[in-house]
Amino acid sequence: MSPFNRRSFLQALAGLTLPAWFPRLTFAAPAEARAAQGGDVLVCIFQRGAADGLNMLVPFGDDLYYQNRPTIAIPQPAAGLSAIDLDGFFGLHPALAPLKELWDDGLLAPVTATGSHDDTHSHFDAMEFMESGAPGNKSVRTGWIGRHLESLDTGNESPFRAISVGGMAPASLRGPVPATALQSIAEFHLEAYDVRVKQFQETLRGLYAGEGFLDVQANQTLDAVNSIAALGDSYTPANGAAYPDSDFGRALREIARMIKAEVGLEVACTDIGDWDTHEGQGGAEGWMANNLDDMARALHAFCTDCADWMPRITIVTMSEFGRRIDENASRGTDHGHGGAMFVIGGGINGGQVFGDWPGLHTEQLYGPGDLAITTDYRTVLAEILRTRMGNKKAAKVFPGLGQSKFPGLCKKG
Amino acid sequence: MIEPKKTGRPREMAMPAAVAASPARNLQSAPLPTALNREPLRYRGELGIAPTAALPAPLPEVHLLNRAAFCFTEPELAHVRAIGVEAWIEEQLQPQSIDDGAVQTYCAKKYPALGQDLSALLRKRNSWKTIYELHGNVFHRALFSRRRIFERMVEFWSDHFSIYVWDDFGPPMKIVDDREVVRKHALGKFRDLLRASAHSPAMITYLDNHYNTKDGPNENYAREFLELHSMGADRGYTQEDVEEVARCFTGLGISWKRKTYGKLEYHPWDHDGEPKTVLGVNIPAGLGVGDVDRVVDIVADHPATATYIAEKLCRRFVADTPPQSLVTKVAQEFTATDGDIRALLRVIFASDEFWNSADQKLKRPFEFVISALNVTGAIFTKDRDESLSWYLYLMEHAPFEWAPPNGYPDFGPAWASTNGMLARWNFALWLAQGWLGGAKPVTQKLIAASPGKSAVALTDYLSARFLHRALTAADREKLIAFAAAGKDANTPLDGDRLYQGAVGLVALLLNSPYFQYK
Numbered sequence: 001m002s003p004f005n006r007r008s009f010l011q012a013l014a015g016l017t018l019p020a021w022f023p024r025l026t027f028a029a030p031a032e033a034r035a036a037q038g039g040d041v042l043v044c045i046f047q048r049g050a051a052d053g054l055n056m057l058v059p060f061g062d063d064l065y066y067q068n069r070p071t072i073a074i075p076q077p078a079a080g081l082s083a084i085d086l087d088g089f090f091g092l093h094p095a096l097a098p099l100k101e102l103w104d105d106g107l108l109a110p111v112t113a114t115g116s117h118d119d120t121h122s123h124f125d126a127m128e129f130m131e132s133g134a135p136g137n138k139s140v141r142t143g144w145i146g147r148h149l150e151s152l153d154t155g156n157e158s159p160f161r162a163i164s165v166g167g168m169a170p171a172s173l174r175g176p177v178p179a180t181a182l183q184s185i186a187e188f189h190l191e192a193y194d195v196r197v198k199q200f201q202e203t204l205r206g207l208y209a210g211e212g213f214l215d216v217q218a219n220q221t222l223d224a225v226n227s228i229a230a231l232g233d234s235y236t237p238a239n240g241a242a243y244p245d246s247d248f249g250r251a252l253r254e255i256a257r258m259i260k261a262e263v264g265l266e267v268a269c270t271d272i273g274d275w276d277t278h279e280g281q282g283g284a285e286g287w288m289a290n291n292l293d294d295m296a297r298a299l300h301a302f303c304t305d306c307a308d309w310m311p312r313i314t315i316v317t318m319s320e321f322g323r324r325i326d327e328n329a330s331r332g333t334d335h336g337h338g339g340a341m342f343v344i345g346g347g348i349n350g351g352q353v354f355g356d357w358p359g360l361h362t363e364q365l366y367g368p369g370d371l372a373i374t375t376d377y378r379t380v381l382a383e384i385l386r387t388r389m390g391n392k393k394a395a396k397v398f399p400g401l402g403q404s405k406f407p408g409l410c411k412k413g
Numbered sequence: 414m415i416e417p418k419k420t421g422r423p424r425e426m427a428m429p430a431a432v433a434a435s436p437a438r439n440l441q442s443a444p445l446p447t448a449l450n451r452e453p454l455r456y457r458g459e460l461g462i463a464p465t466a467a468l469p470a471p472l473p474e475v476h477l478l479n480r481a482a483f484c485f486t487e488p489e490l491a492h493v494r495a496i497g498v499e500a501w502i503e504e505q506l507q508p509q510s511i512d513d514g515a516v517q518t519y520c521a522k523k524y525p526a527l528g529q530d531l532s533a534l535l536r537k538r539n540s541w542k543t544i545y546e547l548h549g550n551v552f553h554r555a556l557f558s559r560r561r562i563f564e565r566m567v568e569f570w571s572d573h574f575s576i577y578v579w580d581d582f583g584p585p586m587k588i589v590d591d592r593e594v595v596r597k598h599a600l601g602k603f604r605d606l607l608r609a610s611a612h613s614p615a616m617i618t619y620l621d622n623h624y625n626t627k628d629g630p631n632e633n634y635a636r637e638f639l640e641l642h643s644m645g646a647d648r649g650y651t652q653e654d655v656e657e658v659a660r661c662f663t664g665l666g667i668s669w670k671r672k673t674y675g676k677l678e679y680h681p682w683d684h685d686g687e688p689k690t691v692l693g694v695n696i697p698a699g700l701g702v703g704d705v706d707r708v709v710d711i712v713a714d715h716p717a718t719a720t721y722i723a724e725k726l727c728r729r730f731v732a733d734t735p736p737q738s739l740v741t742k743v744a745q746e747f748t749a750t751d752g753d754i755r756a757l758l759r760v761i762f763a764s765d766e767f768w769n770s771a772d773q774k775l776k777r778p779f780e781f782v783i784s785a786l787n788v789t790g791a792i793f794t795k796d797r798d799e800s801l802s803w804y805l806y807l808m809e810h811a812p813f814e815w816a817p818p819n820g821y822p823d824f825g826p827a828w829a830s831t832n833g834m835l836a837r838w839n840f841a842l843w844l845a846q847g848w849l850g851g852a853k854p855v856t857q858k859l860i861a862a863s864p865g866k867s868a869v870a871l872t873d874y875l876s877a878r879f880l881h882r883a884l885t886a887a888d889r890e891k892l893i894a895f896a897a898a899g900k901d902a903n904t905p906l907d908g909d910r911l912y913q914g915a916v917g918l919v920a921l922l923l924n925s926p927y928f929q930y931k
Contacts, residue, residue: 122636124819125646159831167809168822169830181830188832191437191839194846195917196898203895203917204838207888207925214775214829214926221831221838278621329629 039154039413040314040347040388041259043252043302044145044269046131046170047295047319049276050123052333053340054325054371055288056096057110057353061089064360068326072283072333081284086110090353094284095292098300102344107303107310109348109409111341112355114375115321119367121335123276126320131172133378133398144378144397145267146175148385151393158264159223165251165270173269178220185235185254188228201226231261241305242297248272249298256305259313266389275319279330299344311346314388314410318377324369325360337370341380347388347411354409379406388413422579422806422814423541429799432850437843468927470771471882474498479931480730480774481505481762482561484784485881489561502762506600506755508560516558524550527588531614532674534585543584547591549798551812555783566599566754567591568779569729571813574610574642575820576619578813582675587813590615603722603752604713607643611705614667614677620818623666625659626683635659637818643712645721654692660685661696661704719747723757725823730761732773733824739766772930775825778810780931781837785844785923788879789855796851803850808836841923845916860915866905868897871918879922892921 059065060076060083074093075082083091084100090112092099102108118135120126129135133144142150149162162179164170169181182188192200201222208218235257243249251270258265272295281288299315306313322339338358344350358364358372366372378398383406386394390413395404471479474493478485481502493501504511520527524546526534534540554564574595578587590613598606610616617623620634635658640646664684668676679702689696689704694711696704712718723743727735743760750756761767776784782805785791793800805811815821822828847854860866863874872892876884884892893902896914900906906914922928 122640122646124817164830168827168833174826179831181832182835183832187438188835190835191842191846191848192920193436195842195913195920196895199895199898200917200921203891203921204924206891207921210926213826214929217829217831217834221834224831225835330624 039152039266039390040312040345041265041309042267042384042389043255043313043315044172044267045315045317046127046172046269046271047275047317048127048271048273049319050126050321050323050335051275051319051339052277052281052288052323052336053112053115053319053338054322055281055283056093056292056342057112057340058083058091058093059089059112059357059360060085060091062357062360065325068360069283070327071331072281072327074284087353089357093289093292095289096296098296099342099344101300102303103351106351107344107346107348108350109343110353111343111375111380111409112353113338113358113371113373114341114355114377114380115319115337115339115373116377117373119337121321123320128171130318130320130377131170132174133172133381134400137400140399141174142176143170143172143174144381145172145269146177146179147397148389148391148394149177149267150175151397152389152391154266156264156266159220159227160258160263160265162267163255163258163265163269165254165268166247170269170271173267178216180220180224182224182228182254184250185228185231185257186233188225190225227263231257231263237301237305239304239307241301243301243305244294244297246294246298248294249301252298252302253305256302259306259309277323277332278328278334279332281327281332303344314343314345314347314384316344316381316384317342322371325365325371326369337366338373339371341377343380343384343409345388347413349408349411354406375406376401376403379403380409382406383409387411425539426541426544429796429803429850431796432800432803435843435848435850436846437839437848468772468930469883469885471880473768475881476768476771476931477501477762478561479784480767481565483555483565483780484787486787489559490881499763502562502759505560505562506758508563508600511559513559516554519557520550520553523553526585527592529588531585531589531676532668532672534588535582535675536671537585540585541583543588544578545798545802547578547584547588548802548812550591552783552798552801555779556786562758563600566758567595569726570595570599570606572815572820572823573725574606574616575815575818576615576813577816577818579816580619582615582618584813586615586618586675589613600754600758603718603747603754604709606754607713608706608709610642611638611662611665611709612677614675617665617677618667618675622662625663625665626680627660627663627685628683630656630659630663630685632656632659635662638662638708639712641819643721644715644717645724648717648721649715650692650717657689657691658708660687660689661691661708665702665705713752716744716748719744719752722752723747726757726761727766728823730758731764731767731770736766739764772926774931775828776929776931777821777823777828778808778833778837779805779812781929782808782840784928785841789844789919789923790858791844791849791852791855793849793852800850800852804840808833808840837929838920838924841920844923845919856912856915856919859919860911866907866911868893868895868900868902868906868914871896871906871915875915875918875922876927879919880927882927884927888925888927892918895921 055074058074066073077083077085077091081094084094084097085091086103099108116130116135118129131143132140134140159180162173164173164181169179173179205222208215243253255268274291277288303310318341319339321337323333323336328334356374358374378401382394382398382404385391385397387410474490475485477498478489526543526546527550558564576587576590578584594609594613598609620637621631622634625631632655636655639650644650664680666678666680668674668678681701684701686698688698691708691711692715696707723740724735727740727743743757746756746760802811843849845856863871896918898910
């Protein structure tokens with residue numbers, strides 16, 4: 001039995017014929033290289049579990065916010081743990097402090113009162129609708145990113161055109177263009193050591209020579225494994241960026257690495273979980289605050305790490321719905337409607353809050369107790385796809401969407 | 414006393430030593446342990462998994478065991494051939510008639526927690542460790558029990574009435590649910606199963622019904638009861654029905670007293686005793702907890718339930734896109750027999766649709782692992798349950814660890830993402846290279862068992878043993894060429910070339926479409 005030998009494994013791989021799109025070994029200045037390719041890298045972050053937009057993007061200028069949340073509201077900007085003032089009306093949860101720097105640098109554009117117009121309060125249905133991009137319509141079989149990739153011909157056949165970092169691939173990627181789902185770059189390789197790797201791969205590929213779904217996925221897997229092998233063993237974040245030691249921190253670190261490796265990445269998806277704060281949500285501190293801390297530190301590290309690339313990266317966060325205006329008997333919040341999105345990037349007109357604030361008077365609410373939606377989340381995404389990703393068919397990506405323009409959000413690509 | 418705690422696998426449940434001791438890498442990153450795993454892909458039909466070019470079909474008894482059991486074994490294949498398919502199915506549908514003594518003895522001895530009282534389990538320190546007994550019971554029976562259809566149906570209902578084992582109270586709740594709800598009624602009547610589930614502390618706490626009171630209603634269980642457990646989403650019930658069912662379920666909670674901690678307890682002061690209307694049927698005032706039984710009966714009688722359960726069974730046993738003709742037949746049988754699960758299975762296993770559906774399903778990770786261990790003859794000398802628990806966790810299919818109540822997905826594309834494929838391929842490579850934690854290496858034994866040691870002989874022996882089906886001529890040539898590595902295909906191999914050839918063949922066959930489809 002030959003001993004474990006990673007070097008010989010890589011040497012064996014060197015003999016493989018590499019496709020045309022394989023990473024270039026010369027480095028143009030990163031932002032220009034992406035501009036030459038014609039679009040940003042889009043990073044989609046899904047907050048799973050219905051994140052409370054009101055405690056993320058705090059409407060501290062609205063008294064009713066405090067009347068409805070006697071114990072879990074975020075205090076108005078003051079000394080101590082309180083909302084971080086953005087524009088005199090809205091503030092950030094204090095745990096999102098790392099994002100203040102992005103706001104000051106004009107990279108962060110929060111969007112208030114946004115989400116999916118479908119009124120379901122079921123996590124499964126709402127995630128399904130948000131990811132298919134067709135709320136209320138159960139017959140749409142593809143994801144919005146899948147349709148975007150199909151409708152935008154970039155001549156890019158890299159297996160990394162679209163990736164997801166985490167477990168099962170998200171529904172938003174579903175479509176004719178295969179995506180690569182991976183847990184981490186370091187572990188995305190074939191554990192084949194006591195076997196002739198090159199021939200093993202060729203034979204395995206040969207067994208999946210058909211055109212069925214499994215054949216496509218098998219070939220995609222092999223392509224991705226080979227490409228990642230060429231990335232090398234280690235990665236050091238630039239500019240002293242310090243990612244938190246969490247799943248989300250690690251995921252963003254992998255995405256940053258893949259962006260900088262120039263392997264043809266166009267869209268990257270990952271999740272940050274555990275936002276379903278029915279009980280004991282906490283206010284400026286507590287359960288949700290801890291999640292926000294992780295999220296903000298990871299995003300800040302990513303933007304630091306990719307500082308040279310930020311003119312050509314757009315990050316967008318979303319959640320399947322928001323949470324109710326009022327806190328419940330368990331010091332938490334129940335399922336709601338409107339929530340908040342964050343859009344971050346060098347091509348974004350940051351430093352201002354987008355979207356119309358609908359107000360919290362009873363007659364202004366959606367249903368008996370939810371924040372109304374004044375901006376369809378798809379409008380935000382369609383604007384990004386058109387202006388930053390160069391997809392002229394952005395409106396078609398979202399069947400039935402009326403308003404696909406969100407003026408002012410993005411700088412011209 | 415255990416305090417309800419935040420969800421997620423405990424940090425103490427780290428990589429087992431036996432796994433860490435193997436040379437394998439790729440063992441660190443496990444899926445995000447969030448409270449709500451993403452619902453990856455709601456079933457949508459056409460994007461199914463079937464091969465475009467037909468592979469040579471497996472023998473009927475192989476197809477039957479691949480679907481009705483977790484895998485085929487040589488003795489079981491021989492038994493099916495001896496008594497015939499119909500007799501075998503009938504025998505399996507009366508599991509108590511099948512002598513399973515060795516398995517029962519082993520499990521009773523090794524997994525005592527599974528027979529214990531709920532309150533006693535909850536009062537134990539470190540009760541989270543009972544997960545290994547819960548998992549072990551599943552693994553051991555999948556590998557060795559002869560009550561194969563029964564164990565398959567336990568898996569099916571565990572997915573259908575899915576409970577996240579790492580919810581507030583941990584494994585003890587699911588242990589009792591497994592015993593009193595799923596295993597008790599897996600081959601009985603659906604109505605009884607539904608009723609037992611509605612009285613299960615595990616289900617009640619998992620879906621927050623213990624917080625559902627007259628003054629503070631909580632619809633979570635009522636909604637999933639209709640949407641996931643019986644009628645199916647949007648199939649004849651309204652939001653009002655959800656609220657009325659929630660009213661019926663108020664007061665159905667658990668005991669917080671030490672002696673009866675966690676057990677079902679009805680709280681009449683929390684119950685909404687006024688009249689209700691569910692699916693057009695009036696439920697009079699004053700029935701108390703009897704409201705729950707009324708709801709169970711109304712819903713079990715509803716035609717949507719017959720259809721939904723029929724669909725799910727056909728998806729599990731026939732194809733990702735269940736043929737409508739069969740779904741209709743099974744739904745009719747459901748109505749005719751008042752949801753007799755055995756009767757439904759008889760219809761499925763007798764149908765043309767079932768017998769014509771070879772390779773229309775993809776093995777999910779659990780059955781892939783079980784069938785791979787079986788055909789290679791893998792034996793664990795220690796820590797089997799801890800190791801398999803870890804490997805399945807990496808493949809996102811450890812029993813009872815799916816967080817949302819809709820259960821592990823039952824269609825191929827959900828499992829065939831690139832990391833899903835890679836996880837399977839690597840498991841097969843570890844198995845072939847002798848790197849499974851706690852398991853004895855298999856490949857030298859397989860070489861010894863092969864009648865010849867040439868590339869041709871090895872390929873033919875291993876493919877026959879693993880697959881019990883023919884390869885296409887082209888695929889057979891590819892495998893022989895791999896094993897021969899440039900030498901003559903009919904000359905016996907030796908030394909490194911023999912070993913590496915065999916390792917590669919084992920992994921290639923297990924990773925091939927012939928073994929991935931079922």
